[in-house]
Amino acid sequence: MQVTETLNEGLKRGYQIQLTAAELEEKVTEKLVEAQPDVEMKGFRKGKVPLALLKKQFGDRVLGEALQETIDGAMSKHFEDSGDKPAMQPEVKMTSEDWKPGDDVQVDMSYEALPAIPELDMKSLKVEKLVTKVAEDAVTEALENLAENAQNFEPRKKGSKAKDGDQVVFDFKGSVDGELFDGGSAEDYPLVLGSNSFIPGFEEQLVGAKAGEEVKVNVTFPDDYGAENLKGKAAVFACTVKEVKEPAKAEIDDELAKKFGAEDLAALKGQIEERLSAEYAGAARAVMKRKLLDTLDEAVKFELPPSLVSAEASQIAHQLWHDENPEVEGHDHPEVEPTDEHNSLAERRVRLGLLLAEIGQKHEIEVTDAEMTQAVMTQARQYPGQERQFFEFVQQNPQMRQQLQAPIFEDKVVDFIVELADVSETEISKDDLQKAVEALEEED
Known part of the structure; x- marks a missing residue:
């Protein structure tokens, strides 16, 4: 040979x-x-x-x-x-x-051939780590939002008319062609007007009702209603209004805390502070990671395989086309030609992908089975009731496993680089951190 x-x-x-x-x-x-x-x-x-x-x-x-x-x-x-x-x-x-x-x-x-990747002196890299402390007013704002979401309803003055957003407590009996139907009656039912939890057109007819009044509500069941015998049928509900209540923000106290599973208000504040701290840290890490990747993209240059760049540019162009045309679910559409912008982004992704892969391989960085299992479990939660089928799909689909594994591997390599780099901390406010995150989103 x-x-x-x-x-x-x-x-x-x-x-x-x-x-x-x-x-x-x-x-x-x-x-x-x-x-x-x-x-x-x-x-x-x-x-x-x-x-x-x-x-x-x-x-x-x-x-x-x-x-x-x-x-x-x-x-x-x-x-x-x-x-x-x-x-x-x-x-x-x-x-x-x-x-x-x-x-x-x-x-x-x-x-x-894959190119030779230049050696990277990670200790010479300068990385800025943003630090945002949780301020008392942020905790207070979060508590107020919880109180608003956990609103109570208090009785309006006698004779007050029900408004949109009020809670009406009433009895009702529903009939079709003069005959009561199963499931069409209830007593002391609390209904928030405007919640759209009843048949279309029902809640609007209770606006203006007073406690003690009897109201006949005329509606038509939708054609796609769950009960076959009621689809498209006209119905009359005889309603007796017992109470009209207006929304009232819950008090910020131990009772509110217990509604959200905390022992008392102090414990709830602690939970909120931990959650906010984790959110700030996650946002700060995203900013740090982007800046680090920008630095690596500029610092390390090498020839890129044209086939990889072309394939990545085509994928980017295709994905962006679907983002702009969400009504098209299939792929039977005109061919999407990558632009110079797509090619530039593809070059960055390929360069950084090859660099991070080289660093990961050289330093034996791997995604563990436990990390993969956690990633699959996280994704499976998006398909309630079908978790097992999702697990089986991932096991039988190497491409799906790669999609789940790639971001974990990338984050582990980034963390490895940061550990060796010259890291300086900069304390900034929550608002400035938010602006930094928004700037990232504008660049994407």
Whole structure:
């Protein structure tokens, strides 16, 4: 077997692999001899079928396997000897379209090699870490929001008319064609007007009602209503209003804290402070990570495989097109051509991806099974009731596993770099941190 280099320009590589007919014949014989002990054929004992007969019976079939194995072996040896790592699957093709058994074989192999990544002095990197302390007014604001969401309802003055947003406590009996129907009656039912929890048009007819009044509400059940016997039917509800209550913000006290699962107000404040602190830390880390990646993108330069950049640019353009055309769910749409902006972003992503992968591999950074399990569990929560099916889907889908693993790996490498870098802390306010996060979103 002879391997001849035909192309070496930048990262592009080309090789011609020449296999003689004798080499292939030897490989076929080797495979047949290996299989001979297990072959059974009429007229011969197991393992005693002559090699010549095996070649006649199975030679053509084994020849294809031998050819593929020989080419695969030649490629593996080439990558082992050269140290090249292909950016994408190498393109391999036979050059003789009229090839037939007994002829020599000539195969052309081409690929783009991954570039050599320059060494990065991580200790020389300067990283700014933003620190935001939880202020008392932020805790107070959060408490007030909780109190507003946990609003109570207090009785209005006698004779007051119900307004949108009020709670009406009433009895009702529903009938269709003069007959009461199952599930259409209740007593002391609390209904917040404007909540849209009843049949369309129902709540509006109770606006203006007073305690003690009887109101007939006329509605029509929607065509897609859950009960088959009520779909599209006109109904009358005889309602007796018992109380009209107005919304009142809950008091910020121990009782409010207990509503949210805390032992008392002090404990609730502590929980809020912890939550806000975690939110600030997460936002600050996002800003730090973006700035670090910007620094790496500028500091480390190397040639990029055109095929990787092209594939990434196409993916970016395709995704952005779907973001702008959410009504199109499938992929039967005109081809989306990447712009210069897409290509620029693709170059950044490929460069940083290769750099972080190199650092991770060199320092043996890996995603653990526990980290992957946690990531899958987090994603599975988005499909309540179908968690097991999601787990099975991930197990059977390597591409999905890669999508879940990639951001975890990236974050672990970033954390590793930050540990070695020269980190300085800068204390900023919550508002300034919010502005920094918004600036990131504008850049995306």
